């Protein structure tokens with residue numbers, strides 16, 4: 521794409537902020553409610569057909585956890601942001617879900633939902649859809665209650681640090697999930713690979729990695745904030761996982777339909793990767 525050619529030629533990107541310091545400054549203006557509105561209300565939160573992006577994302581996760589292979593004591597979610605949809609299928613298989621985010625405003629938004637406080641974002645359409653596709657006839661309120669019970673720590677994180685939590689996570693997590701975070705906080709592909717390698721320190725050998733992310737995205741809006749994103753292709757994701765020492769199990773991609781290209785970003789598509797940290801790691 522011309523975005524990529526511009527990026528490859530090193531031409532100045534519109535509003536690109538090429539350093540971690542500039543990115544940090546950009547995130548000072550991140551508005552969680554605007555971000556939720558942009559991505560988790562209609563038209564993107566359209567559950568009427570599997571061809572829409574939210575059902576596609578939820579199905580990737582539901583199908584991956586359905587086998588029961590991915591389970592254990594702790595799953596850590598990296599760059600949770602203000603969203604919990606990505607944890608709905610995971611929460612059946614782990615005693616504790618550790619949520620993390622760089623911004624206090626996002627950790628506070630998560631806390632409001634976890635405590636069932638008024639004014640928290642309404643995730644019930646997502647919970648109802650996940651219960652439907654998991655096909656166990658589970659009342660959505662049961663799923664909501666279980667995630668709230670298992671959503672334990674909500675911690676600050678910075679993926680640019682070798683120890684993203686500031687101190688080593690002990691015991692290390694049995695699984696790690698990250699949705700739309702790394703490409704949105706890395707100035708370039710090399711930083712994306714380094715961040716991915718840092719996440720490896722949080723995971724036990726043999727642990728599973730589940731990544732959801734944007735393809736071909738160069739910016740996104742979150743209220744007053746306009747954040748730069750490193751545009752990734754499927755091959756970049758494969759190479760980054762290998763470079764970070766993970767063994768790829770499955771990679772699926774989704775092309776964003778015109779109806780969902782709403783101007784809140786310039787996403788071309790979405791990827792879902794399931795990988796594993798080698799046992800001898």
Ligand SMILES: Nc1ncnc2c1ncn2[C@@H]1O[C@@H](CSCCNC[C@@H]2Cc3ccc([N+](=O)[O-])cc3CN2)[C@@H](O)[C@H]1O
Pocket residue numbers: 547550559564573574598599600601602621622623626677678679680700701704705734737740785787790
């Ligand atoms: N240094 C850092 N370390 C860790 N987390 C950090 C750091 N800096 C910021 N953060 C944290 O990471 C951020 C995660 S939100 C990033 C948004 N990614 C782009 C956005 C997402 C999205 C969602 C859904 C769909 N779709 O089609 O369904 C498309 C798209 C494409 N646009 C934010 O929570 C920030 O607080």
